[in-house]
Amino acid sequence: DTAVSQTPKYLVTQMGNDKSIKCEQNLGHDTMYWYKQDSKKFLKIMFSYNNKELIINETVPNRFSPKSPDKAHLNLHINSLELGDSAVYFCASSQRGRHQPQHFGDGTRLSIL
Amino acid sequence: AQSVTQLGSHVSVSEGALVLLRCNYSSSVPPYLFWYVQYPNQGLQLLLKYTTGATLVKGINGFEAEFKKSETSFHLTKPSAHMSDAAEYFCAVMKGAETGFQKLVFGTGTRLLVSP
Numbered sequence: 001d002t003a004v005s006q007t008p009k010y011l012v013t014q015m016g017n018d019k020s021i022k023c024e025q026n027l028g029h030d031t032m033y034w035y036k037q038d039s040k041k042f043l044k045i046m047f048s049y050n051n052k053e054l055i056i057n058e059t060v061p062n063r064f065s066p067k068s069p070d071k072a073h074l075n076l077h078i079n080s081l082e083l084g085d086s087a088v089y090f091c092a093s094s095q096r097g098r099h100q101p102q103h104f105g106d107g108t109r110l111s112i113l
Numbered sequence: 114a115q116s117v118t119q120l121g122s123h124v125s126v127s128e129g130a131l132v133l134l135r136c137n138y139s140s141s142v143p144p145y146l147f148w149y150v151q152y153p154n155q156g157l158q159l160l161l162k163y164t165t166g167a168t169l170v171k172g173i174n175g176f177e178a179e180f181k182k183s184e185t186s187f188h189l190t191k192p193s194a195h196m197s198d199a200a201e202y203f204c205a206v207m208k209g210a211e212t213g214f215q216k217l218v219f220g221t222g223t224r225l226l227v228s229p
Contacts, residue, residue, distance in 0.1 A: 004156070031215075033216070035217075040221075041151075041201060041221070041222045042219070042221055042222070043157075043203065043217075043219040043222075044219070045216040045217065045218075048214070048215075048216060055214050056209075056214055056216055058216075090156055090157065092157075094215075096215075098145065098164070098207075098215075099145040099162065099164035099207065101147060101159045101162055102159075102217060103159070104149075104156035104157040104158070105156050106154075106155050106156040107154075107155070107156050
């Protein structure tokens with residue numbers, strides 16, 4: 001029944017590793033997003049996809065590569081992890097439209113050792 | 114450019130007291146405004162939104178917010194706080210709605226603390 005689900009919930013890894021976070025939504029939405037929440041709780045958008053096409057890339061380093069195999073899934077792959085990547089990453093989805101609210105997953109807490 | 118400012122990183126109230134969380138926005142176009150709540154170790158949950166029309170917006174859990182264009186504000190209120198309201202609250206404005214490349218721009222959040 002979970003509307004936007006992310007896996008894993010926690011991810012602990014070492015610097016330099018490559019990791020992926022998966023996101024799925026069962027709301028029938030056609031737009032999906034990745035947000036990053038830093039240690040001070042500040043939230044900022046990273047990417048947005050609409051019907052599998054990238055529409056927003058918020059000057060995120062090339063080490064971050066989103067992939068959308070279909071409009072219900074938006075995965076985030078991160079190469080060569082750095083200490084500064086430690087954060088909580090949230091996936092969200094919405095219908096495309098002027099004032100459609102975004103629905104968020106529970107987040108993935110990424111900790112880099 | 115659209116942005117929001119939340120005044121007060123922490124707000125403390127007693128159970129049963131009025132809750133007032135402040136949000137001011139900056140926007141060159143009519144704004145679409147949202148309040149989200151984040152409980153510990155959880156994602157963000159939509160409380161309410163303002164798009165057009167009625168300026169007093171009612172949301173879930175007894176919260177409401179009033180859009181005041183003259184004051185560029187969208188403050189969140191609840192008449193009587195419950196212990197379960199303790200959480201982080203985020204005000205957000207939707208940017209790019211007119212182009213379809215929309216994204217939420219969040220304020221820095223306000224932590225609501227409720228004491229017995």
